[in-house]
Amino acid sequence: MPWSVLSAADPTPEQQQPVTFDEAAQKATNAASWVEQNWSTWLSVGLRILLIVVIAAVLRTVIRRSLTKLIARMNRSAQAVEGTPLGGLLVNAERRRQRSEAIGSVLRSVASFLILGTAALMVLGALNINLAPLLASAGVAGVALGFGARNLVTDFLSGVFMILEDQYGVGDNIDAGVASGEVIEVGLRVTKLRGDNGEIWYVRNGEIKRIGNLSQGWATAGIDVQVRPTEDLDRVRAVIVETAAVLAKDEPWNELLWGPVEVLGLDSVLLDSMVVRVSAKTMPGKALGVERELRWRIKQAFDRAGIRIVGGPAALGDETASADPTAGMAAPSALASPTSPQSLAASPIPPPATNLNK
Numbered sequence: 423m424p425w426s427v428l429s430a431a432d433p434t435p436e437q438q439q440p441v442t443f444d445e446a447a448q449k450a451t452n453a454a455s456w457v458e459q460n461w462s463t464w465l466s467v468g469l470r471i472l473l474i475v476v477i478a479a480v481l482r483t484v485i486r487r488s489l490t491k492l493i494a495r496m497n498r499s500a501q502a503v504e505g506t507p508l509g510g511l512l513v514n515a516e517r518r519r520q521r522s523e524a525i526g527s528v529l530r531s532v533a534s535f536l537i538l539g540t541a542a543l544m545v546l547g548a549l550n551i552n553l554a555p556l557l558a559s560a561g562v563a564g565v566a567l568g569f570g571a572r573n574l575v576t577d578f579l580s581g582v583f584m585i586l587e588d589q590y591g592v593g594d595n596i597d598a599g600v601a602s603g604e605v606i607e608v609g610l611r612v613t614k615l616r617g618d619n620g621e622i623w624y625v626r627n628g629e630i631k632r633i634g635n636l637s638q639g640w641a642t643a644g645i646d647v648q649v650r651p652t653e654d655l656d657r658v659r660a661v662i663v664e665t666a667a668v669l670a671k672d673e674p675w676n677e678l679l680w681g682p683v684e685v686l687g688l689d690s691v692l693l694d695s696m697v698v699r700v701s702a703k704t705m706p707g708k709a710l711g712v713e714r715e716l717r718w719r720i721k722q723a724f725d726r727a728g729i730r731i732v733g734g735p736a737a738l739g740d741e742t743a744s745a746d747p748t749a750g751m752a753a754p755s756a757l758a759s760p761t762s763p764q765s766l767a768a769s770p771i772p773p774p775a776t777n778l779n780k
Contacts, residue, residue: 470548478541485533493526518591528582528610574611576628581610584627590635595707597634601625640680641709645717646689647698648732649724655696658729659685662700665723669716678708683716695732 496518546553585608590596594605596615601623603615613630615623649658666683669675681703689699700720704712724731 467548471545474541474544474548478537482534482537485537486530489526489529489533493522496522525585528585573626573628577611577626580627580630581608581613584608584613584630584633585610589633590637594635594637596636598625598630599632600629637706639706641704641706642701643704643709643712643716644699644701645713645720647700647720648695649698650730650732651691651694651696653696653729655688655698657727658698661723661727661729662698662720665719666700666702666716669719675712675715678705678712680704 543553546556584590590605590613591608592605596602596605598613598615601615601617603617603621603623605613606616606622607614609627611627613625613627615625617623647658647662662685663683670679670683679702683700683702686699686701689697691697700716702712702716721731
C-alpha cells in the first residue's frame with residue numbers, strides 16, 4: 423500500500439508513443455522531397471567552388487612559372503654578356519641576378535596574394551555568406567597592423583622602389599647618409615654595406631633619405647701638379663700630355679679611361695708654386711686607381727725631363743745666393759756703452775771715501 427501511494431504521488435514522464443510505419447514513411451518522404459528540391463543547388467554551388475579553386479590553382483601555377491622562367495632568362499643573358507669585353511662595363515651579373523630575384527620574389531608574392539584572396543572571396547560569395555562584416559573587420563585589422571608595423575611597411579616599400587628603379591646594386595659604392603661603403607647585398611628590408619675599414623653596415627631601407635651612387639655613369643679622375651713658378655708651362659703641358667698618351671695605350675688603363683687626359687690649365691699661381699690641373703673621365707669606381715697611376719708616371723716623367731716640383735731638390739746649375747755676412751753677428755747691446763743708463767745702473771756702487779785728516 424505505501425509503495426502504491428508513493429508511485430501514484432511521484433510524477434512520471436510522459437511515455438513516448440511508438441512511431442508508426444505511416445509516420446516514418448511520411449518523414450522519409452519529406453526528407454527525400456527536401457533533398458530533391460535542394461540537390462541541384464548544392465551541386466551547382468559545389469561545382470562553382472571546385473571550378474574557382476581549380477582556376478585559381480592553375481592560374482597561380484602558370485603565373486609563378488612564367489615569372490621564374492623570365493627571371494632565369496634574364497640571369498642567363500647577364501651571364502652570357504659577363505664573359506665579353508662589355509661585361510665589366512655594362513653589366514654586373516651578380517647585381518642583375520639579385521635585382522631580378524628580388525623583383526621576382528615580390529611579383530610572385532603579390533600574384534599569389536591577389537589570386538588566392540580573390541578566390542577565397544568568390545568561394546565565400548558562392549556560399550551566400552555576407553562579406554560586408556568580413557571586409558569591414560579586415561579593413562580595421564589592416565589599419566591596426568599598418569599603425570603597429572609602419573616601420574616594417576616603410577622599409578619594405580622603400581626596398582621595392584629602390585630595386586625597381588635600380589638606384590643601386592651589388593658592387594656599387596654609395597653614400598646613404600647614415601653609412602657609406604660598397605653594397606654587398608640588397609634586400610627588401612635591409613641593405614648591407616661594407617665600409618672602408620671592413621665593417622658591415624645594416625641599413626634599413628626606410629632610413630635612407632638620399633643616396634649618392636659613386637658607381638653609376640662615369641667618374642672623374644683629377645690631380646693637381648705643383649711645379650716651381652720658374653718652369654716653362656708649355657714644356658710642362660707637353661710632358662703631361664705625352665705621359666697621358668702612353669698611359670691610355672697600356673693595359674688595363676686603356677679600358678679604365680673613357681676619355682682623353684686633359685690639362686685644364688693653371689688652377690692657382692703663388693709666389694713659390696704653380697698648380698696645374700689635370701682631369702680624365704674614367705670607368706665608375708676606378709678614378710682613384712687612375713689618379714695614383716697618373717701621379718706616378720708624371721713624377722717619373724718630370725724627373726727625366728728635369729722639371730722641378732715644389733719641395734724637390736735644386737738643380738746642379740742653379741746659382742746659390744751668397745750668405746749674409748751679418749747673419750752670425752749678435753744684435754747690439756745697450757750694455758756695450760759705458761755711458762748708457764743701463765751700464766750706469768749695472769755698474770757697482772763705489773765705496774764711500776774716508777777722511778785721512780782725522
